[in-house]
Amino acid sequence: MQFSIFGRRWLALLAALPLLLSACSPQQTLQGLFQKDTPHAAYARSLRRAGLDRSALGQSWLAAADRALRDSLVVSLPFTETGYFRPEQPTAAGYRFSARAGELVHVELTLAPGAPARVFVDAFEVGPGRAGAPTPLASADTLRVDFRYRAEHTDRQHLLRVQPELLAAGRYTLRLSREPSLSAFPVRGRTEAAIGSFWGAERDQGARRHEGVDIFAPRGTPVIAATAGTITRVAETSIGGRVVWLSAADLPHHLYYAHLDRQLVQAGQQVRLGDTLGLVGNTGNARTTTPHLHFGVYGRGGAQDPLPFLARTEPALPLPAGPDRRAEWVRLRRAAPLQALATALPPPPGRSVNTRGARSQVALRTSLAKSAAAALLPPRTPLLVLGRNGAFLRVENPSGQRGYVALAAVEPAAALRRLALPAATELLARPGAASTATAALPARTAVAVLGESQGFALLRGPDGEIGWARI
Incomplete structure (x- = not known):
């Protein structure tokens, strides 16, 4: 019988989670609405009180929260993306976009059925050329997030961070759209x-x-x-x-x-x-x-x-058609770049470009696209699908870098070949001898090779275990 190393960590953390649950009860969450702390900050504090900030997973969760504010993906509104939370690797998604003074930003996040995770959604504003931390604007933490906030300044960037609680797993859908602050057009019958x-x-x-x-x-x-x-x-x-x-x-x-x-x-x-x-x-x-x-x-x-x-309300884009590949491994059909943003996506329909905010968004996307020119990933590189935005998949490559690849450039990671392990083998989270082991398979276990990178093979075991090993 194979036992996941991550499973042991999970059980150890579950033993400590009652401390978190008592610190984040529904009553306290309601009280948090009248306190200065955001739900995310209160949860981080509860991790520290429980001593989980000294664990590897706790540290990874706190680091992911900070990284999402520094390494956010650039998007244009309206925006719709499907995403996936990985329980064994705490993560947070960051999205950067433009908003003009007077616009309402509508944020809606829904979890797939069977994923009752607590998710923290935080909106921030970043002023032009201003040093220091982003300024918090709005926060939420429910199983279904749906809120609006008003942009107060033009030509400032906004950041949205989405992060689940520790050990959460599941799929989500994020929708971002614009709405006008004024409820009626000032001349009757006109638009x-x-x-x-x-x-x-x-x-x-x-x-x-x-x-x-x-x-x-x-x-x-x-x-x-x-x-x-x-x-x-x-x-x-x-x-x-x-x-x-x-x-x-x-x-x-x-x-x-x-x-x-x-x-x-x-x-x-x-x-x-x-x-x-x-x-x-x-x-x-x-x-x-x-x-x-x-x-x-x-x-x-x-x-x-x-x-x-x-300006009229811009409804969020519809969900992308086709199979849902979130949490699946895919493989590149051909060499392709890992893009910092989905630069080939068409501009949102119906937006006037005769505005400073629109010009700012175009300039931002162009600047980031130039500064984040990505090297080509070689054919057969395995990629973990984290989400989808239109004709692009948001993926993680074997080194842990995240970005977009064209949907047309990948194929399902079916077995390239099959073999029996010559010796007991640990499956690693990433290709590299210093990487964390996630499972151990005994000698002669039948495995499928899904892809290769950096001298390591991505293996799938008989019970669905997936990890990297040198064979």
């Missing part, structure tokens, strides 16, 4: 297609820039409250004509409606989402133009681009 002049357009022969968007509609079209709030000012000015200012109830912003033909509210009035504030016109310095609404958003730092507050 983004009615915007005829965007943020930053030249005004007065370049003397100033447009601090808003112009939404064109027939004179008299209702202008509505894009969110609930309080009317703070109703006035008439030489530039804006008849204007209305609305202080949003659920955002730290003021909304500015200008060039109105009529104003239908008063200062101090409470309005609900969708209430009519006035009618589209061309008063003020717009008297020689086609009727339209000038719509502006003002925060603590002044005017902001309104488009991210208004």
Whole structure:
């Protein structure tokens, strides 16, 4: 009978897990919502209290959490990926993406049936050129994660870390998408297609820039409250004509409606989402133009681009078609690069590229693609599938490096040949004499050779054990 070395470690850690369970009870998790610590930080502290930070697996879990923030994969929203947690090797997935001020980032993570693991999901912001740790934005830790958070700054990168509790195994699906902060478009019956002049357009022969968007509609079209709030000012000015200012109830912003033909509210009035504030016109310095609404958003730092507050929701991409190969070994059909990101994926449909945020995302992807040019992996290299994103698999190579390879470049790791072990053999986690042993097989055990790398063979034993050995 073969007994997995990892199985012994698992049993030893399971004996210590009651300490963790008492430290992370549902009651304390609820209380954690009112504390400064994130659920991930509280769990890490419970590992240290239980002494598990001195174990190899505990140290690997803590190291994986830090590594995910440094070595994150670059993705574009909307984004959908399937992934896999390995119990014998603590891991964490990190995703980096762009978001613009005014956008809601929707994070949804679901676990496959039969995988009741506790998973920690943490969102961070990283400022341009700023040293130090990423700034936490939002956190969650349930069996089904579904939350939204608002981006406060433009041209800053966001990081999302996904990490299961120690010894967790199973498959997951992660979906990331964008939504507008404002719940309604400010001109009734209109959409983004009615915007005829965007943020930053030249005004007065370049003397100033447009601090808003112009939404064109027939004179008299209702202008509505894009969110609930309080009317703070109703006035008439030489530039804006008849204007209305609305202080949003659920955002730290003021909304500015200008060039109105009529104003239908008063200062101090409470309005609900969708209430009519006035009618589209061309008063003020717009008297020689086609009727339209000038719509502006003002925060603590002044005017902001309104488009991210208004842009339509981008639903997450559908799950990739085809067989689910998560947790399976595949083999390269031909030499292929291990890419830092899925650079060959097409850009998300329906996004305007006339924005600083979009240009920032393109520049980031181009820069990282150049700096992370990968060497070719040789044919027949075995790869462990960790996830899938469209036409790419996220994999781990024999050296432990992670990245993407094209789905078309791999095949299932069927047996290349079969043999009987000439002597008792330990199966290793990686090719290398110093690697950790995961199982031991006696002499004359029949094994299948699935692939080769660095002078070692990837073997599969009669009971499904998989590991590396020199034969």
